[in-house]
Amino acid sequence: MSDQSSAEKKRNRDRRAQQNLRDKKLRYTNKLEAQVAHCEQHHNDAGVQELLGTIDDLRRQNECLVARQRSLKSLISSWDEKQQDSEYLSPNQPRTLNTTREQIDHSLLQTTCPPLGTADSSNKDNYLTCHVTHSTSTIPSQQTPGAIHPISINSPWNELPLYSDKFTSIQTVSLPWLVHPTEITKCPDTPESPLDILYGSKTNLLANMIHIALERRPIRDPEILAMGWITYHFTKWIIEPSPKTYANIAPFLRPFQEQFEIKHPIAVCCVPYRGVRANLIRQWSLYEENRDGLFGMFACCIKIRWPWGVKILDRDEDNVLRIKPAFLETFMKEEGWGLTQEFINKHPNLMIGMDLDTVVFDIA
DSSP states (O other), rough: OHHHHHHHHHHHHHHHHHHHHHHHHHHHHHHHHHHHHHHHHHHHHHHHHHHHHHHHHHHHHHHHHHHHHHEEEEEEHHHHHHHHHHSSTTTTTHHHHHHHHHHHHHHHHOOOOOOOOOEEEEEOOOOOOOSSOOOOOOSSOOTTTTTTOOOEEEEEOGOOBOOOOTSSGGGGGGSSGOOOHHHHSSSSSSSTTTHHHOOSSSHHHHHHHHHHHHHHHHHHHHHHHHHHHHHHHHHHHHHSSHHHHHHHHGGGGOOOOHHHOOOBBBHHHTOSSSHHHHHHTTTTTHHHHHHHHHHHHHHHHHEOOTTTTTTSSSEOEEEEEEHHHHHHHHHTTTGEEEEEEEHHEEEEEEEETTHHHHHHHHOO
């Protein structure tokens, strides 16, 4: 009788344990269902896209405000310089500077950032869009010495090309380092050493990423350094437009009319030849699907007109390696570059309007 009682007690305990387990599973299942319902209600695709859009608007608005602040600082500095010049004017000429300031104030009102959430599609396509892009300048091409002229907000340094890149992900940029604009602002305006471009850097993100991109191609050191150097300075200007960063750009890389009128990837802006760049911008739809192949071949076929075997680096007085001045002077001019016949034969439509005799580079 006692054995039956023990067996009965065990069965009762097992039933209670199983019931407790079922109750526990039920409570856990109900909790998970509640969490799923909450996620479906508050974290659906539409909600996430709305939040991402808000973040993008805030980021764009912040960049606009930063660009506006830089413009204001530049204008204030210009006013101070003009004020010093105005001390030499006769008493009946005090109105010139005041009129200039009124014109500038009016222009600034016309270039304010769009309200959050109301930017049009053309503004949303560019990450750094709050800058003046009108082609008409208020400064005469020839100024009378000593006279005060209207100050133009439309300076070349703050006129960015009409690029199609969005600095949000690697899929929306043509140069991979553009997804790190904040980190690029921390990089120096010019690399501390040419070795940062040639062999990479652990302290300069921009130089290191440019090195990695060029290292993919079978390119000689002269072309790696030259292409990396001009690309570095062009990128710094795109991210931080200012008179200083603009002055560092190779003259032949400074944008021209088509770059302000036709939307194109920023990578196209780094093509050394202006004629090739113009043709590529006009015909970009033909190359968009195979842009990596195009740029890969171009990187292998573009050459610096520099004697084979001649050093490209020298040590300065502090025994630090620097770019040899003659080499720097060579690749900072469009005439210092050349294209092999292979690229010209492959893409003759990119040579339209160019003097091929000055472009072709025969490898000895």
